Amino acid sequence: MNRLAYIGFAIIAVIVVTAVFAPLFASWDAATVPDTALRLAPPSGTHWFGTDVLGYDVFSRVVYGARISLQVGVTVTIISAIFGMIIGAVAGFYGGFIDKFLSGYLFNVFLAFPGLLLAIALVAFLGAGLGKMILALCIIGWVGYARVMRGQVLKVREFDFVQAARAVGASNLRILFIHILPNAIQPLIVQASLGMAGAVLSEASLSFLGLGIPPPTPSWGTMIEDARTTYTIAPHTLLFPGLAIALTVLAFNFIGDGLREYLDPKQRRR
C-alpha cells in the first residue's frame, strides 16, 4: 500500500483515540457551557485553540466534535453499506425483471437527486436532529454501495466456482453469502472508506447549514457556522474546526485511494 494510505490510517487512529478518550483531553463543561467573559480570546495556555463568539473553548469543542463526526460517519456507512449490499446483491444475482426494476429504475431515482439536496430536503421537512440526519444520509448513501455490489455480483456470478457450487446443489443464499460475497467485498471496502469521507463531509455540511445537531452539542460544521460572522477578526474560530474536517476527510480519502490501488493490480502497475 502506498505511503499516503499509512498516513491516512495514522490520522484516523489519532482522531478515534481523541474521540473515545475525549474526557481525558478536554472538558465537556468547557465545550458546552460558555464563558461569556472570554469571547473570541486568541489561543493561549488555558485555551489552546482560543474561545469562540459565545465563549466556548474551541479546543474542547473540536475534541468532542470528533465524537459526533465519527458517530455519524460510522453509523451512516454501516447502515447504508448493509442496505446497499443487500439490494445490489439481489439485483445482480437474480437479474431479469428484478434487476431492471432495481438498477434501471430505483437506482436512477435516487441518483436523480444531486448529492446533498435530498438530505437537505428531508431534514428541512422532518426537522433537525441526529437521528433524522443519519436517516437522511443513509437514504442518499446506499445507492453507491448497491451499484458496486451489483457490478461485482454480475462479474463473480459467472465464475467457475459459482457454477460448481450450483452444480453440487448449494442454495441461492449459500452461493450468495459463502461464495460470491467474499469475492465481491474488496471494492466495497474501498467504497466504504470513501463513503466515510462523504458522510463526515455531509454531516459537517448539514450542520453548517443549521440542519444538523442542535446546539450546544459540539459539531465541526456547527462551529464553522458559528465562526462565519467572526472569522475575519478571530480566524482561529474557523481554522481549527476547518482543519479537523479537512484532515478527517483527507485521511479517509487517502485510505480509500491507497486501498483501491492496492487491491487493483492494474492501477498499481501504472
Place this chain on the structure above:
Amino acid sequence: MKYKVINILRQFGLLVLVVWTVVSLVTLLIELVPGDPAVAILGENATPEQIDSFRLKHGLDKPAFFFTYSRDPELYRGIREFEQQPKEKERRNEQWFVSNAVEDLLVDLRVREFRWHGADNRYMNYWTGVLHGDLGNSFKTDTPVLNLILERYPNTIKLALAAMFIAILIAIPLGVLAGTRKGSLVDNFSSFFALLGISLPTFVIGPFLVYLFAVKIQIFSATGSLYPEDIVLPAVTLGAALSAILTRMVRSSVIEELGEDYVRTARAKGLSERTVIYKHVLKNGLIPVVTILGLQLGVLLAGSIITEKIFAWPGLGLLLLDEGIAKRDYRLVQGCVLAISVTYIFANALTDWIYRRLDPRIRLS
C-alpha cells in the same frame, strides 16, 4: 434501425418514469412535516379561523393522496384506555417485550380505516399545477413560487458555469502535465492538489479565500453580487472540488491514451510531441472528461447551495435556505428542490446523449 428506435424509446421512457417519481416524491415531501403544516407555519398562537383560511387558500384542506389508511385518534385513545388499563403495570415491567409491540399493532389495525378520496387531492393538484407551470404560491409571501425561482435561477446557473470554467482552466493543463510526466514533481503536486481539493469542504475554502482576498489583500468584496468581479471568489470556491476531480480524470485519461497504438503511429510519423499530445491524445482523452463535466453540472447546482450561503450570492440555494427552510415556507422548498433535481436529471440525460454521439463505440454497444 429498428433496434435504434426501440433503444431511444426505452431511454426516453425511463427518463419520463424517473421524472415522474422524483416529482411525486417532492410532492409528497410536505407530508413528512411533523404535525400540521398549517400550524407549523402560522405558529401555535394562530386562531382556528386563520388556520382554516390558510388551509383553504393553499389547498391543504384537501386529502393528501387518493386514499388514506389512517387511524381515528379518538377511537384509538378510547380502545387504549378501555383495554390496557389493568395491564399497564405489567407492561411497564417488560417495555421491550415483543408481545407488547404485537398488541400495539393489533389495536392499531383495528382503528385504521381505508378511505378513498378520489382525484381531488393534494398530490393530483400539485401535479396539475406543475404541468401547467404553476408551482403554487409561497406560504409566506403569497407570490407564485415559479416567479421566485425564475428570478434567482440565472444567478445560480451563472455561478455554476463560472465554477466549471475555472475548474477546466486549472484541470486540463495540470492533468496533461501530470499525465505526460508521470512520477515527476508536477505529478506528485497535482495528486496532492487533487486530494486537497476533494477533501476541503467548500465552507472551509470559501471563508479562507475571503480572509485572504477580501480581508488581507482587499481585491474582492467578501459577499454579495454588486460588481461583475464578485463572482470570482464564489466560483473558485465552488469549482475547487470539480477541478480536483477533473485533474485526476485528465491525468489517468492521458496516461491511458499514451499507451495506445495510434500514439506510436503518430510519433513514428515524426509528429512533434506537442502535436501528439494536444491533437491526438487530448482529443480522445477528453471523452470521459466530458461525461464527468455533464454529471458534475448538477452537483455544482446542488453544491452552490452552500457556496451561495457563504457569499450571500442571490441564487436558488440562498432562496431555498433563507426564504424556504428558515421561514418554513414548505411550498417554496418544494419548488426549489424540484427545479434543481429536474435540471440535474435533464443535464445527465443530455450528457449521456452527447457522450454517445462523441464515441461511436458506446453507441453500438
